[in-house]
Amino acid sequence: MSDQVRLEEDFSLEALQNGDQAEFARVVEAYSGYIYRLAMKMLQNPQDAEDILQETFIKAYKAFPKFDGRSKISTWLYRIVTNEALMFLRRKRPDLISVEVPRQDDNEDDLKPLQIIDWCCLPEAELMSDEARRYLDESVDQLSENLKMTFILRDIEGLSTKETAEVLDISETAVKTRLHRARLRLREMLTSYYKERLPQTV
Amino acid sequence: MIHHQNCTHFLNSLSDYVDDELSAELCQELERHMSDCEDCQIVVDTLKKTVYLYHETAEEPIIPSDVRVRLYRRLNLDEFLGDMQKREIDSR
Numbered sequence: 001m002s003d004q005v006r007l008e009e010d011f012s013l014e015a016l017q018n019g020d021q022a023e024f025a026r027v028v029e030a031y032s033g034y035i036y037r038l039a040m041k042m043l044q045n046p047q048d049a050e051d052i053l054q055e056t057f058i059k060a061y062k063a064f065p066k067f068d069g070r071s072k073i074s075t076w077l078y079r080i081v082t083n084e085a086l087m088f089l090r091r092k093r094p095d096l097i098s099v100e101v102p103r104q105d106d107n108e109d110d111l112k113p114l115q116i117i118d119w120c121c122l123p124e125a126e127l128m129s130d131e132a133r134r135y136l137d138e139s140v141d142q143l144s145e146n147l148k149m150t151f152i153l154r155d156i157e158g159l160s161t162k163e164t165a166e167v168l169d170i171s172e173t174a175v176k177t178r179l180h181r182a183r184l185r186l187r188e189m190l191t192s193y194y195k196e197r198l199p200q201t202v
Numbered sequence: 203m204i205h206h207q208n209c210t211h212f213l214n215s216l217s218d219y220v221d222d223e224l225s226a227e228l229c230q231e232l233e234r235h236m237s238d239c240e241d242c243q244i245v246v247d248t249l250k251k252t253v254y255l256y257h258e259t260a261e262e263p264i265i266p267s268d269v270r271v272r273l274y275r276r277l278n279l280d281e282f283l284g285d286m287q288k289r290e291i292d293s294r
Contacts, residue, residue: 033265037261054276113241113245117244119251156256186256190255
C-alpha cells in the first residue's frame, strides 16, 4: 500500500549473489507476505497462489547471481511473480490469448461512463461487507490480464507508476492508460452492484 | 449519461485528478466544469470511491503459517523457520 512504510532494503547484495542461505532467508521473510498476497489477487486461488509463491522464490534464488541491483529487490521479485502468474494463467486458459485480437479495453467508446448513479452515500458497513469484498475481488478478476495486473500493482499493492512500468516492462504512459481503463471498468461494475443496495426512493 | 463535448474532453484526465496529478490549470478547469455538471461530479466521486474501497479492503501482506512452513521446506531453509514454528510443526 502506498501509505504504508516500505521495507528497508538493507540486504547484502554480495551475499545474495553468492547464494548465502541466511541472507536469502531474510529476503524470503521480508517479502513472502507481499508476494503471496499478490499471487492470491492475480490467481484468486490459494493452492495456485502457493505454487506460484514457491516458484517465484526458487527462480529468485537461482537468478540472484545475475541480479545487478539496478532495481529494488522488491520490484525484481514482483516482476518474477507477475511473469509466473501470467504464464500460469496462459497455461490454464490458452484459448484466451492464443490469438492477438483487439480486446474490448482498446476500444475508446468503451471508456464512456454508462451508469451515472451516486452510491457514495452508502454506509461503510454496506460498502465493505463480506459480500461486497467478494464482489470487489470478482470484479478485478473479470478485467483483461493487462488491466488486471496494472490495477493490482498500482491500486492494491501501491507501487508507483515507475515501479509498475518496470515490473510489467511497459512505458509509464501505458501504465497510466491501463490503470485509468481498469478503474473506469471497475467503477461501472461496482455501480451495478451498489445501486441495488441504495435505499428505494418511493 | 455523459454526452457533452466537455465531459468527454475531461474523461481521460479523471484518474490523474483522483491521484492529484493533474496540472493546476486543468484541475481548475475540471472543477469549474463539475460545479455545473452533476453527471461528471458523480463519475468522479464514484471513481474516487472505487479506488478508495480497493485500497481499504486490501488484506495485510501476511502469509498463513502453514504456507510459510511449506515454502521454507521447499527452499531448504527449514533451519531459518524460527524455533517456535518448528516446534509447532514437529509436534503435529
